[in-house]
Amino acid sequence: MKLVSVIVPVYNVQLYLEKCLQSIVDQTYKQLEIIVVDDGSTDNSGKVADDFAKKNANIRVYHKINGGLSSARNYGIKHARGEFYVFIDSDDFVDSNFIKTMMEKRDGADLVISNYTKVDIKGNHLEQDKQIKKDGLWNRTEFWNRYYFEGLWITCEVSWNKLYSRKALENIEFPVSKLHEDEFVIGPIVDNCRSIKVVNDSLYYYVQRENSIMHTKYKGNLDLATALLERYEFFARDSKEKMIDIQEATLCAASNSLALGFFEKEDKAEYYSLKHRFDVFVQQQLNQKKSRRLFLQAQLCKYPRLYRSFYQLRH
Incomplete structure (x- = not known):
């Protein structure tokens, strides 16, 4: 069983972090290292993470000076030891079979993408993304054709509903102090991939908060x-x-x-x-x-x- 590194950037999410981390601990795929990067939180997020680490030997918590989401992701990549990587935002959570399904359906691809479900802060379903209609194995050109001409851009570009091989993230660094950081790296990531697998399961739960970056219109x-x-x-x-x-x-x-x-x-x-x-x-x-x-x-x-x-x- 191959080691998967789960990278969780954390900043002032004490109300949501426990649910996020519990959903990772509860994964049916057990060969995990969970890397929590506390990016200078000023609330109790760091303590929540430390408490989880005391109870779970596969959780490592790093506390660093605030540098933003990209900085925290880069820090997590630097400390990861797995053959595969997953990014999970610290106010979101995942289905217990998220990583198991992605690994089982990988078909040798360097990048695996799932649908996701948008929920409110209470976990109520707001919208289920079904842009991926059926499982498929794409080459790079097909990925970009679907991205631009079939409207799959949100599903395909965000970092958090994906499983990456080490090769996919080779020489990749998220841009610090930028909004739309995923847009900067998706091109080189796809170019690193021999193939891309898409699965129509909705396995990731994106929590929409009023003050979240993605919920803010007309910025960046x-x-x-x-x-x-x-x-x-x-x-x-x-x-x-x-x-x-x-x-x-x-x-x-x-x-x-x-x-x-x-x-x-x-x-x-x-x-x-x-x-x-x-x-x-x-x-x-x-x-x-x-x-x-x-x-x-x-x-x-x-x-x-x-x-x-x-x-x-x-x-």
């Missing part, structure tokens, strides 16, 4: 635009496959975030720097393949206020 658009432009550059320069249509879809997505990001900060220097990169990449892309859609998106991106009006009408 410049970070997201940065991540998407880096992804385009990665596709164009480093990816093992050349995917012209997927590069185009990436730039179209970046145009949305860039236009909305215009309104995030009074200092527009970051926006104009990103806009320049975007314009260069659009021209490169149009030189490879003419696209009316990308051309129109790029034109609309020149008028952020007009774009925001269209966006608000659609949403």
Whole structure:
């Protein structure tokens, strides 16, 4: 039985951490090391974690100065010894068969992705994600086609509903001090994978809190635009496959975030720097393949206020 490292970044979640850790301890797959990274919590989260570690020999707790979610994940990876990794956010919880099912259905893939269920803080079901309709084994190109053209982007990009091989996370470092940190790393992670397995079981419970990052609308658009432009550059320069249509879809997505990001900060220097990169990449892309859609998106991106009006009408 192969060792799986479960990495749990923790910051001020004393009300939720016990349920999270208990769901991991109760896993039917027992060959686990549970790495809890207390990222400078100012509540009793660290004590909750320490109490669990006293009762469970496979739990290791690390206390560090606050550096953010990405910093805590990177710290956990550095201290992991397993052949496979799982990230579980400390206010979420998992089905008792989460890791067992992912390992059994892996089919030799370097990345396994499950559906998830969105719940409120009391555990009441709000929405069941069923973007993955059936189990499947995908190559890298199929992953990106499904991601962009079948609307699987949330299921596929977040870090927490997945099982990773050590190879998948080779040379991967989550970006510190950025929102949308998962968007920055999903490209290189997929490129590290020989294949990707998707399973239609809903095994992860994402707890939606009013003050959670994912529940906050219209924030981090410049970070997201940065991540998407880096992804385009990665596709164009480093990816093992050349995917012209997927590069185009990436730039179209970046145009949305860039236009909305215009309104995030009074200092527009970051926006104009990103806009320049975007314009260069659009021209490169149009030189490879003419696209009316990308051309129109790029034109609309020149008028952020007009774009925001269209966006608000659609949403």
